[in-house]
Amino acid sequence: MPLLTTRATIYLGTWNVRTMWDTGRAFQIAAEMRRYILEVLEISETHWTQVGQQRLTSGELLLYSGHEEENDPYTQGVALMLSKQAQNALRGWESHGPRIIKASFKTKKEGITTNIIQCYAPSNDYNEDAKDQFYNKLQRTIEDVRTKRGADIASDHHLLVAKMKLKLKKHWTMGRTISQKFNTAFLQDTNKLNKFKIVISNKFQAFHDLLNGEGTTVESIWKKIKESITSTCHEILGHKKHHHKEWITVDTLDKIQERRNKKAAINTSRTRAEKAKAQAEYTEVNKQVKRSIRTDKRKYVEDLSTTAEKAAREGNMRQLYDITKKFSGNRRKPERPVKSKKGEVITNIEEQQNMWVEHFKELLNRPAPLNPPNIEAAPTDLLINVGPPTIEEISMAIRQIKNQIATLRIIVKQSIEWNSSLYINFIDYEKAFDGVDRTTLWKLLGHYDVPQKLVNIVQSSYDGLHCKIVHGGQLTKSFEVKTGVRQG
Known part of the structure; x- marks a missing residue:
């Protein structure tokens, strides 16, 4: 049964996998997790260093905790592997060194959270004080623990599964918005490509009367075009499916x-x-x-x-x-926890979202200039040709662009041929577009004799502009953007 229904039985697992450094190890663990229909798999002895999270190609989310420094020995290490359903209920997670990791999940009862703690206990030959300190941190309430001896990844430990009676919450204020990519590789097949062209052409042909009809708006036309393209992609291409690494035969x-x-x-x-x-x-x-x-x-x-x-x-x-x-992209790229302005690590999902909203709200709402320039109207006769570009001017512009690209390619080719180092510097003026004062911009448009009607159209597209941020597959609350312009 799905994880988020009010009557669902949730299966958890805990497993000492001995190591996750072997090639294809994470794929095998995720496959066993799906085979036993586990929503959360607690893993020990990952032998991974540092703290972070990684999304597998099959959709599972891996939260891991190890030694702090990357050069530390590859020993100990704990992790939590979450199914797609469990990710929706995740409220936050905490790292407590290479032996303990904790994740919090929302439940059906308002204000009550379920804490899942995975630990890798020290052996008997450890210092008594260290063992006492470790065991004092653990608090756990579980029921009906059994081993699953059939699960296999060449480890000498058995998979443990727990059955919990506490149900996770069914309804959420914000759902996950993870985008799925269409399998565009099918377009390399001639038959698929021709079929795609025929279907999309037939659907676009139906818009001929719609475009010439009355009462249509730009939004309605765009909605129809978008639905036609996405429905054709669903029908012909389908979504990419990653149940295992593409190189595993x-x-x-x-x-x-x-x-x-x-x-x-x-x-x-x-x-x-x-x-x-x-x-x-x-x-x-x-x-x-x-x-x-x-x-x-x-x-x-x-x-x-x-x-x-x-x-x-x-x-x-x-x-x-x-x-x-x-x-x-073969190496691990951990998603680091968000930090506050004071440098403190934030692991709670809601607090991370609020931190991102606060960051971009400040970034995209710059203070107005202290001494705004007094912009006067431009002279009636401008010193430049403002008429439509000629065919010769367009051809010259395209030729100049091609020449620059060709020159860059020749330089790259020569550096490869002579096995020499090449440094290419792309200059980006940081926050240049984000800090534009719009009031000054509207005055500049009037200064260059841009018709007021066009200025009003551009201004109306910016007034009341609100943005949302996607973090952890969820949309944050919206905030207003009062400065800056769109690029491109």
Whole structure:
């Protein structure tokens, strides 16, 4: 049953995974989590450093806590893996070092939250004071704890599942607004592309009478166009589906399933001889899984490298950029907790949203100039040609743009050929557009003899402008923006 219904039974899991540094480890853990229909999986011995959160390609959110410094030893470490439903109920989370992490969830009862604490307890040979300090932090209320011995990622610990009677809240004031991307890769298929063109053309043909009719507005026309494009994408392309990493082959997935079956054989063994035999078979299959994952990753990188070299030779900058982005995106990019103005870490979701609203409210609402300039009307006869551009002027402008791009490409190509360093500096005047005083801007438009009617149209598009911020898949409350202009 869904997590957020009032009568749902929520399943939690806790698992010592031994390490999450192995290639494809997070994917295997997420797969086992979905297989046992867990909403929250508590993980220990991640061996990850620092504190942060990471969204997996399959949709799960991983909150992790480890040693503070990146160069610290890769030991200990705890994490919480949340399903898509559990993410909606997440109120905030806290890191308490490499052994304890806590997350708070809203419940059906107003003002009552459920705190889930995952810990990695010190062993008996630890200092007694350290153990006493650790255990004094723990408070937990759970019921009906059982192990799931069939879950498998080659760990010598069993998955524990808890059944909770406290229901999470059903209705929320703000829902998640995570955008889904359409599978545009299908457009590379000629048949799919032609089908997409036919369907979109038929839908646009129906707008011919609408555009010429009376009583239509720009908003209604845009709404129809948007609905036609999105419905065609839904029908022909569909959404991207990421249930596992794209480089993991079907053969590797079969080996993972075989390892899972061997784990089940160990659990069902009746004699020591049967168990020893099953354990030996499991160990061998586990080696094959690790070897297969490394082979898949190596082949994936080699194929990407070959494709990138071909794209560079052919001058296909778009494909080269996409491949480079894939290479650079392989490392973990943690989402750091938001900090207050005093430098204090904010882990509560609502407080983070309020902090972002406060930040952008100050950024996009700059104080008015102390001494605004006295702008007078421009002379009637301007010193520049304000008439429509000629064909020759347009052709010259396009030619100049192409020449600059071509020059830049030649420089990049020569630097690659001679294996020399190249530094390209793109200058961006920080907050230049965000700090424009609109009152002065309207006067400037009048100074250059822009018709007042056009000035009023532009001004009306800015008056009463409100913005919202997307943080953690949720929209914040709106705030008014009184300064700055749109770019582009």
